[in-house]
Amino acid sequence: MAKARVLIRPKEGILDPQGKAVERALPALGFEGVEHVRVGRMVELEAESPERLGELCEKLLANPLIEDYEIQTL
């Protein structure tokens, strides 16, 4: 079984309101000088057929129209 971690990020150029909300909250918490906050998702899994991970990402874990993904084999 191969362990993998998939990071899913909103594509550059697409408005990420979650990231903006986090970014705007930071100064109130005492953190200045933080910009370009983008919020994504992380999925960890164990796969018998790691060669199909790309397909799994393309079809389910990410929506390639709006998200980029990165597979890290652990």
Added chain:
Amino acid sequence: MRWGVLQFPGSCDERDALHACTVASGERARLIWHEERDLAGVDAVVVPGGFSYGDYLRAGAIARFSPAMEAVAEFAAAGGPVLGICNGFQVLCEAGLLPGALLRNKELRFICRQVDLLPEGPTDRLMTPEGHQSINRSASALSIPMKHGEGRYYAPDEVLDELETNGQVAYRYAEGQNSNGSARDIAGVRNEAGNVVGLMPHPEHAVDPLTGSTDGLRVFEAVTAAGARA
């Protein structure tokens, strides 16, 4: 004309859709459980609103793989009329049966209110002598409720241009009523063949004077007519 309404774990608007379809067609509509591979000979399909699979991962991302959605894909490819409402619109986009994607509302707030929608048929785009296209705004607005947190329509600019050229924009929010940040005020789109339509607002909640508007019936009628044309 017999309608079928899909039902996923987490769907919540399928009952109102059943009622709306029955009122619109005069024939008793039926529910189709997500595990059924057979659409039981229905003439048109609704993919309803709600929170299928809790919107886990992405809204509609899991529901699109259900056996019933495989059957809907075949039905649509053969020209059958399909109407996706809210979560249903999200499912159809995830399934690739409609272009684009629905993202979190711009202001992050779940919005629940009545809106005016402008229907756009394929012939509502007018070419001017300069070659530019303008919208024929004579189509009267439909008063329909919206209720969603992830309804911001998105597609890359090239795709949006193509949709507008092909007459694939089905509904737009009226001036000043695009509260979720949808690209080009788009509230709903259709596929190239015109038999699959998706929209974020809920026509099934606007079919009885009790809730203030019966304009929702126009949406069901439009899908029926499109299916007949295809």
